[in-house]
Amino acid sequence: MAHLEVDYYSQVLGMDRTMNVILPELSDHNPTWTNETLQDIPVLYLLNGMSNNQTTWQRRTDIERLVRQTPIAIVMPSTDLAWYTNTKYGLNYFDAIAQELPEKVASFFPQLSTKRSKNFVVGLSMGGYGAFKLALATDKFSYAASLSGALIGDTEPLLDLESLTYWQGIFGDLDQFSGSENDILTLAENCQNRPRLYDWVGEQDEFKQINDTAVAKLKQLSYDVTYETAPGRHEWYYWDKQIERVLEWLPIDYVREERLS
Amino acid sequence: MAVSRMSFYSEKLEMSTSINVILPEHPTESGKTLLLLHGMGEDENAWLNQSRLTDYASQTDITIIMPRVDRSYYTSRVGESQYFEYISEEVLQRCRVWFHLSNKRERTFIAGTSMGGFGALKTGLTHPDQFQGIFPLSAMPDIERKWRENPERDAWYRSLFGSPEQVRHSINDIAYLITQQSKQAPFIWQFCGDKDPFYDMNLTLSDQIEQQGLQHKFVQAAGGHEWRLWDGAIQQVIKIIDEKQPFTIR
Numbered sequence: 157m158a159h160l161e162v163d164y165y166s167q168v169l170g171m172d173r174t175m176n177v178i179l180p181e182l183s184d185h186n187p188t189w190t191n192e193t194l195q196d197i198p199v200l201y202l203l204n205g206m207s208n209n210q211t212t213w214q215r216r217t218d219i220e221r222l223v224r225q226t227p228i229a230i231v232m233p234s235t236d237l238a239w240y241t242n243t244k245y246g247l248n249y250f251d252a253i254a255q256e257l258p259e260k261v262a263s264f265f266p267q268l269s270t271k272r273s274k275n276f277v278v279g280l281s282m283g284g285y286g287a288f289k290l291a292l293a294t295d296k297f298s299y300a301a302s303l304s305g306a307l308i309g310d311t312e313p314l315l316d317l318e319s320l321t322y323w324q325g326i327f328g329d330l331d332q333f334s335g336s337e338n339d340i341l342t343l344a345e346n347c348q349n350r351p352r353l354y355d356w357v358g359e360q361d362e363f364k365q366i367n368d369t370a371v372a373k374l375k376q377l378s379y380d381v382t383y384e385t386a387p388g389r390h391e392w393y394y395w396d397k398q399i400e401r402v403l404e405w406l407p408i409d410y411v412r413e414e415r416l417s
Numbered sequence: 418m419a420v421s422r423m424s425f426y427s428e429k430l431e432m433s434t435s436i437n438v439i440l441p442e443h444p445t446e447s448g449k450t451l452l453l454l455h456g457m458g459e460d461e462n463a464w465l466n467q468s469r470l471t472d473y474a475s476q477t478d479i480t481i482i483m484p485r486v487d488r489s490y491y492t493s494r495v496g497e498s499q500y501f502e503y504i505s506e507e508v509l510q511r512c513r514v515w516f517h518l519s520n521k522r523e524r525t526f527i528a529g530t531s532m533g534g535f536g537a538l539k540t541g542l543t544h545p546d547q548f549q550g551i552f553p554l555s556a557m558p559d560i561e562r563k564w565r566e567n568p569e570r571d572a573w574y575r576s577l578f579g580s581p582e583q584v585r586h587s588i589n590d591i592a593y594l595i596t597q598q599s600k601q602a603p604f605i606w607q608f609c610g611d612k613d614p615f616y617d618m619n620l621t622l623s624d625q626i627e628q629q630g631l632q633h634k635f636v637q638a639a640g641g642h643e644w645r646l647w648d649g650a651i652q653q654v655i656k657i658i659d660e661k662q663p664f665t666i667r
Contacts, residue, residue: 158424265515
């Protein structure tokens with residue numbers, strides 16, 4: 157795979173940002189690929205959690221090796237601690253990641269598909285919230301997956317993570333959160349062109365309860381949501397396994413590597 | 418404008434390598450492409466680190482591709498990494514798939530400093546149908562002479578070029594390549610400092626290009642073989658390619 161670190165300027169945020177990108181490449185591993193077949197390639201946006209950045213997925217998981225024989229591009233943006241939100245402190249991270257980033261990606265990389273049917277978004281923890289939010293609030297993504305996602309309906313669990321000041325800076329008055337543009341369950345109610353959803357959370361994860369609640373609500377709304385749980389905590393060991401499960405779930409020709417043992 | 422640092426597997430080099438690419442804000446097939454080569458002892462980061470290139474390139478539609486060739490002299494050795502084919506074929510072929518680039522000769526240029534000036538001349542004059550212009554900056558254009566002047570390089574140069582006799586009338590003989598050019602050859606915008614150890618070689622090169630009647634300009638500056646001069650030179654190169662500064666011949 158070709159690996160790129162792209163420093164670009166975000167007009168929306170008014171600052172330089174970095175995205176890491178994995179592109180399929182011609183090599184002995186894929187003798188049947190040609191430049192002609194590597195067109196209109198599906199794109200997977202891979203969103204990080206809190207305390208991570210655009211490099212963490214590649215450092216903590218096998219993602220690059222897993223997609224080695226699959227024609228798919230992976231885009232990993234830098235998102236800071238902004239919860240994929242147009243924050244009250246004035247930086248519009250949602251617009252930057254949901255709107256501007258795909259425009260930049262299409263502008264820079266002619267091989268990548270701009271079709272909704274071939275654009276997917278996946279994230280962990282804060283990025284799981286971000287993945288569902290991007291897919292439900294825009295019409296750009298046909299599949300979205302959340303791993304150990306902070307699929308918050310009410311905001312009480314947030315105060316265990318950070319201070320009230322922090323959350324007010326991002327979402328504003330927490331009493332107004334429910335029913336707002338940041339409430340993914342409200343977004344789910346209002347979403348016209350529904351994405352297919354996949355959700356995984358570890359049974360020992362503190363977010364287990366909020367995932368149970370969120371998925372129950374999504375099912376109540378008749379969403380096509382695949383919900384899986386297994387023993388596990390909020391750790392990369394599980395996300396490394398789960399990212400392959402997501403690749404199998406996505407509507408791509410995922411080619412699993414040979415494993416003799 | 419964006420700066421992309423890229424690593425990938427090269428079929429010609431048979432190993433992973435790195436390329437830095439400066440992309441315009443809105444890259445299109447109607448933009449320009451500059452293949453920008455580094456000198457001896459440098460790598461794909463030299464131009465980004467040693468000059469203000471990123472600033473000069475902003476607000477233009479030029480995509481600038483900066484590969485690395487290690488200490489290869491842009492030369493292929495039998496049974497080893499094919500650096501010349503990598504630079505003269507694979508880099509542009511691959512980048513034209515990955516990015517929005519023109520495949521038109523009139524929008525494609527090559528430049529380089531020192532050993533990279535040699536690489537730019539060698540590549541551009543071997544593939545004159547591919548490049549509109551060549552910008553040798555303080556180039557080292559004469560392998561045979563360098564070989565004579567630096568006998569301590571004998572073993573190294575032998576491993577690269579075989580023998581001085583094998584250089585003569587080969588693609589490593591810039592003077593010979595010039596004699597092979599027609600009037601349709603790329604223009605050559607040549608730059609050198611007057612205190613540069615290669616200054617004399619550049620005077621000779623200038624005469625050879627003039628004698629062949631190619632489109633040519635020799636720009637001199639006060640100074641030696643140094644990034645201070647190349648920072649100014651690349652600013653002019655960008656302006657010429659961007660057509661903000663008209664290119665006048667003679």
